[in-house]
Structures are given as structure tokens and as C-alpha cells.
Amino acid sequence: MEKQVKITRKRKLEEKEDAKPRKKLARTVEPTKSKPRTVKEIKLKTKSQSVSAKTEKILLQPSSTISDEKADATEGSVDLWDESIVLAQVEKIPEKLAKNLVSLLSEGCTLPFIARYRKTAVDNLMPDRLQELYETYQNVIQLKKKAKSVIETLKKSKKLTLDVEKSILNARNLSELDLVYAPLKSHSLSLSERAKKLGLEPHARNALNGNYIDVETLCTKSNDELSNVDKVEAHITHIVADIIHKDPRVLEKIRSLKEETKFTIVSSRTKSSMKETKDSGQRKIESKSDPETYKIYFDWKCPSHFVKSYQTLALNRGEDEKILSVKVVVPDWFYNNLERFCITLWNGIFWIKKGLSDAYSRLIKPWLSRQVRSELTVAAQKEAIKTFTTNLEKYLLTEPIKNRRIAGLDPGFKAGCKVGIINHNGDKLETFTLHPDLRRKNENDPAASYLKSQLKNHMVELIGLGNGTACRETETWLKEYRISEDIPVIIVPEQGASIYSISKEAQKEHPNMDPNLISALSIARRVLDPLGELIKVEPKHLGVGMYQHDIPTKMLETALDSTVEQIVSLVGVDINTASLAMLRRISGLNESKAKKILDYRLKNEGFSSRGEILKVTSIGKITYQQCVGFLKILGGPEPLDATIIHPESYTVAKSFAKKIGVNINEMSQLNFPALVEQKTSSINIDRISEDLQTDVGTLELIISAFKQKSYEENIIRFVKPVYSLSVQVKEQLKEGMTLTGVVRNVVPFGCFVDCGVGENGLIHKSKLGASSTPRLGDRVEVTVIAFPQPKRLQFKLERILD
Incomplete structure (x- = not known):
């Protein structure tokens, strides 16, 4: 007891010292009023760019559970988010561009339609950039829905306080929202909530603000939770930790420090992957892969900003298969800087240190590890998707050989x-x-x-x-x-x-x-018809890309659909011959509408004009607008129906043809593209677009359509020897042997070549010599280099044959 009194007196002296006035230090627990600084700080629509006076008054009141009346005043705050402003802030694009894109998407426009027919409205952005903006926009909508759901859930469970709501509304992404919400989502009370139930919140706030509190006087024998000084201090610490980690200013500081911090990724082999069975004495492999596949990662570490995308995917797979244990090392620099920042916000240094230490170990550090791993995974998945779509686009554009049995x-x-x-x-x-x-x-x-x-x-x-x-x-x-x-x-x-x-x-x-x-x-x-047939196959089974089996199926399917839509934008589709698999991937269509088109085509023996598409059940004006430019009618009465020109621009196209002196009825003739090239070689496109009262983008599309060659019967140009005749199986290979083969997959670290021996071999990027990386489908000559079993075949590139 005497020892406990001495400790209490010592702490009282420390608290009195901490309570002395300090210059430039905040005096209250609540965040000071300041201009929003976060990237996704909530902004209201044009008529009211800041919170209403009533809502602002509520947000500045001391923390407490929100009453029903006050909740009604704030529950609509999520609905007032302006997605276009948030999109502009996150992607660092002009607000006008963001507003135009959001407006077009809200009208039901698809990305392929925007990329081709509304590209002037989006500053002529390329399809891949539009896809990035669209994904960010979807994330903003998802965050908005999640924030609203969390607020409603916490309100029902009576866990929603004004501080918590403000932290939720300041979250930049789902991960940050989870940092605030995770301690509250359980049906049981969190540590801070249990402490608040004991009536310690006012004392915790006083302590955090530098005011003296006598911990000993808060002890009571009638409640076991408050029976001694240590328990009371623990409860106060939990409340202080909760206040600190949910403070919007602290969250903003965590963001900025995370961007500046150099994290390290460390991996090692798990003990479970080295267990031996009692019966056979052999290693028990509790995974889908041979542990030796991950040998390079058994004792591996790398700064997070240097980790390659394929390394991240390999680590994730090894971890999922319980072969690898992966950790994120957070340097002490992060905590020290965060602590110094918190001391500038509140006066109670002793309690700041205790509360931050508790919040850091229980909440902030685990969240940081998850966030770093998540960001690496997202970046790796994007790179894998990019690799997949690059290969897929080349694969789908394989030269078709038409008019052959x-x-x-x-x-x-x-x-x-x-x-x-x-x-x-x-x-x-x-x-x-x-x-x-x-x-x-x-x-x-x-x-x-x-x-x-x-x-x-x-x-x-x-x-x-x-x-x-x-x-x-x-x-x-x-x-x-x-x-x-x-x-x-x-x-x-x-x-x-x-x-x-x-x-x-x-x-x-x-x-x-x-x-x-x-x-x-x-x-x-x-x-x-490579395009028409390959789109029927699940993307992960096409054999292109890297780690495609580890990428979420939905992401791969979206990438496939997006790539197909872009290719369709290039070549168009004959509505009278296209399959269901092709039609359902056309801009604006889905499986149901594609089936309706096929039913109409069968019943009416085909379409004679684009306008006839409107007669199909369930094809309304919006759907028609989105899909019609990608569907061609060959041999119909309207020549422009066989082009990529949208019907809304037919009048402009005909006026332009007349202006340059060409006849659109002769578009199918072989010399028409060359004639247009000659007629347009020296025109002033800006002046003509003004004369025709159209935008430059539309006129450029019309000229491109006029120059596009009508389909010519393919000749068999690429039936060339593919494999070396002397070698047919892997066992016949010897180091130094020269082979011929075909590139079947291109990845960031090299490419895989099919030499007809039953297994594709790798040309690592270090073995390309002075050559650039071959493209998918290229015929190459390679030399076999040493490949220790069970490693995959290793080649060195000699030359590209095509």
C-alpha cells in the first residue's frame, strides 16, 4: 500500500507539471476548427459548400451519443457528398472533367461509348485512363454507401457519437473507415466503451487536456472494475487511445507519415510446411504447391517500395498455402513522429504517451500492416491485369482466316x-x-x-x-x-x-x-474467328498473363469485357452474324438483350438497317444510343451502317463527304480509303469542324471510318514452320541446343515460349540480349540454357524470326 501511495504521489507531480500552461498547444479534446485538409474531405454541392449551421453546431458539441433529433440533422450528410469533387481530388484531374464524366455515367453512357463518341467531353482521355477514373468513381460510391451503412448501424446500436461520425465522414477509403469502425462493430462493448460505461470519459478528457485528475479518488471497492489504481488507469488509457486514434487530425497525420515511411516486407518459411508424417517419414506438404517453389522467399526481405508485382503475388500465394509467413516491419520513426504530433494537440503528455502507445499497438500498427499489404496487393493485381489485357488484346486480334473450310x-x-x-x-x-x-x-x-x-x-x-x-x-x-x-x-x-x-x-x-x-x-x-471463339472461355484459362488464378474472378471478367469492348470499338461487329457471347459484351447490351436481338434476327432473317434495332423488345433509346455504333449492317441500303460512325453523326458525315468530293455509296470500293487519304491530306480540320457545326473529335472519327478498309479475304500468310523437327519431347533437350518456337505469354520478367516439347520455356528479361521483349505470337529462335530440375525450361533469345 505504501508503495502504491508513492507511485500515486509521483504521478500527481508529473500531472501537475504537465498541466502547466504551454504555448501553442490545443486546450480541448475536440478537433480545432480548421479548413478541411484531407483528400476526400467531405464537400457539399454547389449551393452549400460547408456543413449547415445546425449540423456544424452539433459537430462542435462535446462527445456524446447522438440523440434521435441530432441524428436526423446529420444522417443526410453522407448523401450530400459530391462524387465528382472527390473523384477530382483523388485522381488529381480538373473538376470540370470529373463532373463531365460523372454526368455521362449517370446518363447511362458506357466507357466504350464515351471513349469513342464523347471523347471531347473527357479531354480525349485514352480508354485505359477512363477505366482508372471509372474504378475510382466506383470506389467513391462504395465508400459513400459503406459510410452511410456504418452510421446507421452504429446509431441502432447506440454507439454513434459525434466524434465517431466525424471520423467516419473524414475517412478517405474503406481501410480508413475500417480503422474507425473495427473496434465498434462487435456486439460486445469495446475497451473504450466499457470504460465510458463506468463514467470515466470526463476524467479521461480532462487528463488528456492536461488537467490534474486524482486517480486514487476514482477507485471504489463496490465495483471490481474500479477496485485499484491500475484498473482505473487502464480504463482511462483505453478512452484516451480511442479519442486519439479517431481524431481526424491524427488520421490525417497517419496518412502523411505512411506516405513518408519506408516499410520493409519480410518473409520466412512456416514450421507447418516442414512437418514430417509419422508413417512415411517424408515431408508433409500442406499446400497445393511444392514448398521448394518458394525457396527464394524462405529468408527474404525487401523495402516495400521495391517489391515487384510478381513478388507480391508469389508471397500472397505462399502465405495462402501456409508455406510462407509474411510480415510488415514498421520503423520506430513512424511512432516517434506521431507521438510528437499528438503532443502538439493536447497538453497531458503522460496520458498522451500511454494512450497513443495503447492505440498504436492494438489498432494503428495492425492497420498499417494491413494497409501496406493491401496497397501492394492492389498494385500487383493492377499490374497483373495490365499484363493480362495486353496479352489478351494481342491474342484476340490474332489474324482470322475467313472463307475457308x-x-x-x-x-x-x-x-x-x-x-x-x-x-x-x-x-x-x-x-x-x-x-x-x-x-x-x-x-x-x-x-x-x-x-x-x-x-x-x-x-x-x-x-x-x-x-x-x-x-x-x-x-x-x-x-x-x-x-x-x-x-x-x-x-x-x-x-x-x-x-x-x-x-x-x-x-x-x-x-x-x-x-x-x-x-x-x-x-x-x-x-x-479467334475473337468470337476466345471470348467464350473463362479468362483465367486462356493461359496469358501472370498469376491469373490468384486474381479475383470478377476483376478478370471485368478486364476481359473491357478489352473485348475496346477491340470491338476497333473492328465493330456484324449484327447479322455475331454470336451471343459477342453481342452480350457490346456496349450497352447484356445477355438478356443480346438474346432478344438473336431472336429478332432469327424471326426476321436478319437486320437490314441500324434503325431496325429499335424494333427489338427491351432495346430503348438509351440502349440504342450506346450499342448502335458498335453494330454494323453489311450490304444494307445505308452505306454508313457498315461503319463505326454513329447514326447521330450521319448528317455531318454526308455533308463532309460532299465537301471533300467523295461518294459514300462507293465506300465498299477498294480505292475509296486511298481517295479519302488524298482528299484529306491538306485540310484544316478545325475550320471544317466549325463549318459543319461539330467537334473535332467527331470529324476525326468520320475521317477514320472513311479510311478504314473494307474487309478483304485473308490469305494464309503465317503458315510457317513453328517447331524444330529434330526435338519433340523435353527429355531430348540439351544445353546449347537451338530451337524455334512461338511466344505464348509475355510477363514483366520476360516471356514464355512454346517450342513443341510439352512445356513452355522462359526467356528471362536478362536473356533477351540487345533485343526488345518479343510480342505474343512472335516466332523466335532460342538457345537452351541450363535448367536445374524441377525448374522450368530456360531459354536465351537468339533472334525474332517474324
Whole structure:
């Protein structure tokens, strides 16, 4: 007891010292009135840029649970957020641009439509930048909804105080909102709420403001929670910690310090991944991957700002599989600076230090770790999506080979070789399975005779051979029996074909058909119409990009849809031949509306004009406006229906054609693009746009459409030797051997090459030499370099053949 009295007296002296007047120090617990400084500080719409007098008065009152009357005055504050202003602040763009974009989106405009037909309103931003702004806008809306939901939830649970509400309204993102809300979301009382229930809040605020409090007098034997000095101090500390970490000024300081701090990411191997089974004595692998795959990360650390995107994704996967343990190291510099800042806000140094220490260890530091990891993951996912879409765009724009009868071959050993034959429209002509003798040469192989007869009967002009299992053996078999002597063979990437063949979409398209045969038809169609066929496959199964299986499915699907829409913006779609999978990805359409278009097309034997689209059930004026520019009518009475020119600009287009002296009825003639090029080479586009009373962007689009060449029948230009004939399996490879192959995937650290040995090999960026990174689909010559098992094949680039 004597020792306790001495400690109490010592603290009283410290508190009296802390209570002495200090210059330039705040005198109250509540935040001082100052101009908002946060990036997402709440701003009201134009007529009232600040909170109303009534609401302001409420926010400046001492902290307490909000009464119903006061809650009614503040609950609408979230609804008054101006999304365009917040968007402008976050993305650092002009407010006018943000307002224009939000206005267009509110009217139902899609990004492809804005990027093509309203680009002047958004300062001619590129589609990828528009996508970034759209995602930020969606995050602002999500934050707004979440903030409103949190306020309503806390109000019902009677946990909403004015300080808490103000902290919520000052949150910049969902993570910051969680920092405020996390301690309150539990049904049980938080530590600070329990302390407040004991009536200690006024004493805690006095202590924080530098006023002397006698802790000993607050002790009482009638309540076990207040039975001694240590318990009372702990309760007061929890209240002070709650006040500090929810203060908007502290939150703003945490933001700025986080931007300046150099965090370190540390990873190590988990003990569970090294456990041994009692029965076999072998290592027990409690994961999907071999732990040795992550060997480089068993004792690894790196400054967070130097961590590569693929390293972040590898760490996340290793952590999910319980092979790696990943931590964020926060330097002491962060805490020391935060403490010095808090001392400038309140006077009670002793209680500031105790409260901040408690808030930091329980709330702020764990939140910092989550935030750093989250930001790294988001950045890595964006990079992975960018890699995916870059590869996907190139993949989808694979040159189609039109107007050919094509046989798709899905090779195999035990299951045989599946064959699907299609006509020039992609319709099925025949499907069957062969069982060729690929292991040995048989002069009278019946499979070869049957395939020859079927190819002849259906007048097949091209063979698409899948590059999967038994590809090389089947390729050799086709040559030995002279099947490919008169019919060219194209090696076709078959990633995702098997997955697609068992999908619901495939079963709808080919009811009651063997999935193996559907796969062969898909391979054939990938030659005829790569874009139309590849969009049917789930994006994560297309084999392009990096760590696509670790990216949220929704993100990949959004990236796929966005990429397809951009490509459609380039090439357009013939509404009379487009599939359901293609139509539902057109700007403004969905699956339901696409089905209605197909039903109308079938019933009326096609569309003769764009205007006829309005006759389709559920296609209203807004939907029509969004989709019509991306849907073409070939051979109709209106020549402009076959272009990317929007019907709203037809009058301008016809006036412009007349002005430069060309006839739009001759647009299908081969010399028309060259004629337009000649006529427009020296025109003043600004002056002409004024004369025609249109904007420059619209006129540029019209000129581009006039210059676009009408579809010409593709010739088979790229049927070239792909693989080295001397090597067919991985076991035949030797260091220093030269091979030829095709680039199947391009990633930030290099590219993967298919050399026909059953496994793609990596050309690391350090092995590219003076060459730039090859593009997807490029034919390359490579040299095999040492590759320790079970590492993947390693190549060095010699030259790009195309």
C-alpha cells in the first residue's frame, strides 16, 4: 500500500507539471476548427459548400451519443457528398472533367461509348485512363454507401457519437473507415466503451487536456472494475487511445507519415510446411504447391517500395498455402513522429504517451500492416491485369482466316484424336474421333485413310492442330501419310478449349454433344474467328498473363469485357452474324438483350438497317444510343451502317463527304480509303469542324471510318514452320541446343515460349540480349540454357524470326 501511495504521489507531480500552461498547444479534446485538409474531405454541392449551421453546431458539441433529433440533422450528410469533387481530388484531374464524366455515367453512357463518341467531353482521355477514373468513381460510391451503412448501424446500436461520425465522414477509403469502425462493430462493448460505461470519459478528457485528475479518488471497492489504481488507469488509457486514434487530425497525420515511411516486407518459411508424417517419414506438404517453389522467399526481405508485382503475388500465394509467413516491419520513426504530433494537440503528455502507445499497438500498427499489404496487393493485381489485357488484346486480334473450310484436330494418345470440321460460317459439318497409331509407322493405318476421305468429302482447305498433348506426334503422322501435303497445317493454342467444352455455354451451343468433339470444333473456330471463339472461355484459362488464378474472378471478367469492348470499338461487329457471347459484351447490351436481338434476327432473317434495332423488345433509346455504333449492317441500303460512325453523326458525315468530293455509296470500293487519304491530306480540320457545326473529335472519327478498309479475304500468310523437327519431347533437350518456337505469354520478367516439347520455356528479361521483349505470337529462335530440375525450361533469345 505504501508503495502504491508513492507511485500515486509521483504521478500527481508529473500531472501537475504537465498541466502547466504551454504555448501553442490545443486546450480541448475536440478537433480545432480548421479548413478541411484531407483528400476526400467531405464537400457539399454547389449551393452549400460547408456543413449547415445546425449540423456544424452539433459537430462542435462535446462527445456524446447522438440523440434521435441530432441524428436526423446529420444522417443526410453522407448523401450530400459530391462524387465528382472527390473523384477530382483523388485522381488529381480538373473538376470540370470529373463532373463531365460523372454526368455521362449517370446518363447511362458506357466507357466504350464515351471513349469513342464523347471523347471531347473527357479531354480525349485514352480508354485505359477512363477505366482508372471509372474504378475510382466506383470506389467513391462504395465508400459513400459503406459510410452511410456504418452510421446507421452504429446509431441502432447506440454507439454513434459525434466524434465517431466525424471520423467516419473524414475517412478517405474503406481501410480508413475500417480503422474507425473495427473496434465498434462487435456486439460486445469495446475497451473504450466499457470504460465510458463506468463514467470515466470526463476524467479521461480532462487528463488528456492536461488537467490534474486524482486517480486514487476514482477507485471504489463496490465495483471490481474500479477496485485499484491500475484498473482505473487502464480504463482511462483505453478512452484516451480511442479519442486519439479517431481524431481526424491524427488520421490525417497517419496518412502523411505512411506516405513518408519506408516499410520493409519480410518473409520466412512456416514450421507447418516442414512437418514430417509419422508413417512415411517424408515431408508433409500442406499446400497445393511444392514448398521448394518458394525457396527464394524462405529468408527474404525487401523495402516495400521495391517489391515487384510478381513478388507480391508469389508471397500472397505462399502465405495462402501456409508455406510462407509474411510480415510488415514498421520503423520506430513512424511512432516517434506521431507521438510528437499528438503532443502538439493536447497538453497531458503522460496520458498522451500511454494512450497513443495503447492505440498504436492494438489498432494503428495492425492497420498499417494491413494497409501496406493491401496497397501492394492492389498494385500487383493492377499490374497483373495490365499484363493480362495486353496479352489478351494481342491474342484476340490474332489474324482470322475467313472463307475457308477448316478441320480442327484435338490430338491425344489414349482418348484418340478428335476432329471437328466447319464451313466458312463456322457451322459444324462433321465431328468424329480417330485412333491413329502414333507410336509406330503403319503403312495401312485406317485412321489416316478415313481422315483423308472426310477432308476430301468436305473440301477442307486448312487444318488447325491443337498444341497440347500428342501435338508433335500428330504433326509427324500427318506428314508421313501425306495428309498435310496439299492442306496447310496451323498450330493453334488450345488453352481453355477443354474447359470451354464442358461449360454451360458450350452445352447450349452444342446440346448432347461429346465435350471432346466440342473442343475440336473450338480449335477450328479459333482459326476462322479467334475473337468470337476466345471470348467464350473463362479468362483465367486462356493461359496469358501472370498469376491469373490468384486474381479475383470478377476483376478478370471485368478486364476481359473491357478489352473485348475496346477491340470491338476497333473492328465493330456484324449484327447479322455475331454470336451471343459477342453481342452480350457490346456496349450497352447484356445477355438478356443480346438474346432478344438473336431472336429478332432469327424471326426476321436478319437486320437490314441500324434503325431496325429499335424494333427489338427491351432495346430503348438509351440502349440504342450506346450499342448502335458498335453494330454494323453489311450490304444494307445505308452505306454508313457498315461503319463505326454513329447514326447521330450521319448528317455531318454526308455533308463532309460532299465537301471533300467523295461518294459514300462507293465506300465498299477498294480505292475509296486511298481517295479519302488524298482528299484529306491538306485540310484544316478545325475550320471544317466549325463549318459543319461539330467537334473535332467527331470529324476525326468520320475521317477514320472513311479510311478504314473494307474487309478483304485473308490469305494464309503465317503458315510457317513453328517447331524444330529434330526435338519433340523435353527429355531430348540439351544445353546449347537451338530451337524455334512461338511466344505464348509475355510477363514483366520476360516471356514464355512454346517450342513443341510439352512445356513452355522462359526467356528471362536478362536473356533477351540487345533485343526488345518479343510480342505474343512472335516466332523466335532460342538457345537452351541450363535448367536445374524441377525448374522450368530456360531459354536465351537468339533472334525474332517474324
